[in-house]
Amino acid sequence: AQTVTQSQPEMSVQEAETVTLSCTYDTSESDYYLFWYKQPPSRQMILVIRQEAYKQQNATENRFSVNFQKAAKSFSLKISDSQLGDAAMYFCAYRSDLIYNQGGKLIFGQGTELSVKP
């Protein structure tokens, strides 16, 4: 079974600085998808960024980028120019490709609580 691990329960960053959140996963599958979701205090789950395992290029979405290391099974999120609105819980999530999992469920890590200091 696949597992997702976020080893940093809490992180803190100064406004305008850069922070990197770590995520590792375990799988025997070769095709899958990785996601970072943001959960602000409202507890809404908001997609931040997505990475397909077959793509070597790291995904980027404005100030958010990932460092995807497939061999190491690592998927970190870098937030540049941190803003106060970035303060939230961040969850890393894994989803199998269709050929393995017709259901399409997401497997989440434990989350990292990010605080942004003004």
Add this chain to the structure above:
Amino acid sequence: EPEVTQTPSHQVTQMGQEVILRCVPISNHLYFYWYRQILGQKVEFLVSFYNNEISEKSEIFDDQFSVERPDGSNFTLKIRSTKLEDSAMYFCASNKVRENTEAFFGQGTRLTVV
């Protein structure tokens, strides 16, 4: 922008009572999900639903839980006899899996069992 809508936002119920949580997924999506998040813990998969039947369920999704899509738009989660440990945030999600898009989540229903 289309969104997943959940009602109610907060439900308080007595232990042993039945509750129904409701969701309206995005209209052209094919797969539907329920997830649970106990306060301070990670989000856990409960069940996935496709083509009017359950495609996968977790160990959490025991006989006390059921899902249905009664009218082609609403997607409901029923808990037959609630327990204190069912208190959690319940999220509905949907996606067009065959187009490899991400899951869109509703805003969640906070269930409190007293």
